Amino acid sequence: MSASASASVAAARPSFLAPYLGLFRTRLVRGLAYRAAAAAGVATQFFWGFIMISVFQAFARAGLSPLDPREIASYVWLQQAFLVLVVVWFRDAELIRLITTGDAAYELVRPVDLYAQWYARLLGGRLAGAALRSLPILLVAGLFPEPWRFRLPPDLAQAGLAFLALALAAALTVSVSLFAYILALVTLQPYAAFILLAPLAEFCSGLLVPLPFLPDALRRVLELLPFRAMLDLPARLWSGSLTASDSLRPFALGLAWLLVLVPLGRAALSAALRARDVPGG
Amino acid sequence: MELWLRYARVALMGQFSKRSNLVVVTLAQLLLTLSALAAVLVLFARFGTLAGYSREEVLLLFGVAQVSFSLVELLARGFDSFSAILAQGEFDRILARPRGTILQVLGARLEFSRLGRALVGAAILVHALRALGPAMVADGPALAAARYATVASMTLGSGAIFAGIFVLGASLAFVSPDGLEVVNIFSDGGREMSQYPLSIYDKALRRFFTFVVPFGCVNWLPLEFALARPGASWPAAFLPLAGFAFLALSFLAWRAGVRRHASTGS
Numbered sequence: 300m301s302a303s304a305s306a307s308v309a310a311a312r313p314s315f316l317a318p319y320l321g322l323f324r325t326r327l328v329r330g331l332a333y334r335a336a337a338a339a340g341v342a343t344q345f346f347w348g349f350i351m352i353s354v355f356q357a358f359a360r361a362g363l364s365p366l367d368p369r370e371i372a373s374y375v376w377l378q379q380a381f382l383v384l385v386v387v388w389f390r391d392a393e394l395i396r397l398i399t400t401g402d403a404a405y406e407l408v409r410p411v412d413l414y415a416q417w418y419a420r421l422l423g424g425r426l427a428g429a430a431l432r433s434l435p436i437l438l439v440a441g442l443f444p445e446p447w448r449f450r451l452p453p454d455l456a457q458a459g460l461a462f463l464a465l466a467l468a469a470a471l472t473v474s475v476s477l478f479a480y481i482l483a484l485v486t487l488q489p490y491a492a493f494i495l496l497a498p499l500a501e502f503c504s505g506l507l508v509p510l511p512f513l514p515d516a517l518r519r520v521l522e523l524l525p526f527r528a529m530l531d532l533p534a535r536l537w538s539g540s541l542t543a544s545d546s547l548r549p550f551a552l553g554l555a556w557l558l559v560l561v562p563l564g565r566a567a568l569s570a571a572l573r574a575r576d577v578p579g580g
Numbered sequence: 581m582e583l584w585l586r587y588a589r590v591a592l593m594g595q596f597s598k599r600s601n602l603v604v605v606t607l608a609q610l611l612l613t614l615s616a617l618a619a620v621l622v623l624f625a626r627f628g629t630l631a632g633y634s635r636e637e638v639l640l641l642f643g644v645a646q647v648s649f650s651l652v653e654l655l656a657r658g659f660d661s662f663s664a665i666l667a668q669g670e671f672d673r674i675l676a677r678p679r680g681t682i683l684q685v686l687g688a689r690l691e692f693s694r695l696g697r698a699l700v701g702a703a704i705l706v707h708a709l710r711a712l713g714p715a716m717v718a719d720g721p722a723l724a725a726a727r728y729a730t731v732a733s734m735t736l737g738s739g740a741i742f743a744g745i746f747v748l749g750a751s752l753a754f755v756s757p758d759g760l761e762v763v764n765i766f767s768d769g770g771r772e773m774s775q776y777p778l779s780i781y782d783k784a785l786r787r788f789f790t791f792v793v794p795f796g797c798v799n800w801l802p803l804e805f806a807l808a809r810p811g812a813s814w815p816a817a818f819l820p821l822a823g824f825a826f827l828a829l830s831f832l833a834w835r836a837g838v839r840r841h842a843s844t845g846s
Contacts, residue, residue, distance in 0.1 A: 347769065347772065349781075350769070350781075353781045498612065501615065
């Protein structure tokens with residue numbers, strides 16, 4: 300599987316990026332093969348999208364709402380379309396098996412950077428999931444009647460910014476979720492870290508409730524954390540609830556978090572590897 | 581009953597012997613419930629009301645949905661994960677035994693990790709009932725008893741609907757193993773939806789979830805009577821019975837499925 304693929308790519312052209320690109324590509328191709336699962340996922344995401352929009356819009360009717368009904372709809376559909384890109388609980392089951400059975404030791408033998416290798420395969424898996432699900436959701440939701448319709452951003456510049464923010468969100472989500480895999484390596488308890496991290500990230504990123512709906516004091520704190528750029532930033536840029544000029548600060552902050560979290564994760568991974576013996580003979 | 585108790589004891593002992601796993605799954609379930617609760621509380625903190633319902637009124641529905649769903653998941657997990665039972669050939673052994681299939685499928689899986697979630701749901705339900713109590717008992721003991729009984733029957737009826745969905749999903753597994761994830765839309769999605777009064781949803785959605793999958797009959801319609809809202813009449817108290825009708829129909833589908841079943845094993 301990924302081993303032979305990355306090896307052959309590396310043999311053909313020994314550039315230092317090649318093995319990571321190979322891993323990324325095998326994950327992408329494999330993810331695209333699970334079409335039935337994606338179809339069921341799309342149906343589920345539509346239903347949940349309808350529920351969320353209904354609930355938020357019904358609340359928002361009660362008074363001064365920081366998001367208007369149209370912004371709510373666009374926010375929720377963008378979130379549902381790119382859910383696998385931005386949720387922590389989207390896991391690579393095979394990587395977890397590799398970690399808990401001790402087969403991760405074989406990975407160490409390969410002359411590639413382990414952190415970069417895991418990063419590439421996780422990003423590839425997520426992009427595959429998002430590629431299958433996002434288009435049908437966005438296309439169909441674009442045809443819904445108001446106030447359910449998924450709308451395009453106010454202008455092209457804002458759309459471009461939203462896509463940039465989405466890329467940053469995916470990069471950040473992978474770097475955050477990697478800590479859960481590293482913790483699994485330490486504890487050998489495969490899901491404990493996800494169980495704690497996933498609900499926290501969901502709440503802090505605006506996945507459960509858009510951040511503007513939160514009490515102001517709490518919202519101001521959450522806007523400083525890395526989770527904000529995992530959903531709030533792209534979804535609000537797209538829906539038009541955040542202007543381009545107001546997005547500069549969260550962009551810079553998100554990028555800064557990425558530059559902190561990646562070296563931190565890399566250090567944590569190598570510390571975790573040094574600290575423990577690998578199970579299995 | 582005696583046989584079921586024995587099933588329960590075996591499952592209990594088995595799951596408690598793998599304690600760390602039980603703890604992790606219980607914790608996961610708890611955090612899911614708590615974060616859903618946090619969403620409700622946060623939204624009420626900002627907006628104060630939801631389509632004319634107060635926070636405690638919505639929490640009552642939230643508690644009903646959580647308690648009924650988690651108890652049914654605890655008890656009827658065998659139907660929920662029936663495609664696995666079928667794929668492993670476990671069902672053929674069930675058919676070979678001189679006992680009913682329903683009891684055996686129920687006994688095959690008991691999910692005690694859902695207990696924590698049920699308790700949290702129950703605590704929310706009790707909190708809501710205490711806050712709403714004065715309105716419910718205002719017009720005499722007989723009606724007060726009827727209103728509390730309505731809340732109880734909403735919980736039972738909601739459980740019957742969730743159980744019916746699991747049984748229907750299991751019956752579908754006889755026909756085709758593909759696309760069973762769609763059942764989650766009705767089970768998980770139904771729970772999510774019925775945490776709020778169904779009156780906030782679009783008319784088409786609301787009709788479907790009243791006349792086909794009768795969540796509306798255990799949700800806002802009887803709630804009007806339980807809360808003694810003006811204009812609500814007592815016949816609404818009997819609507820939760822629709823949940824049991826739904827469960828009965830789903831057992832008909834189950835029986836048809838068992839009859840057409842051809843084994844996958846050798």
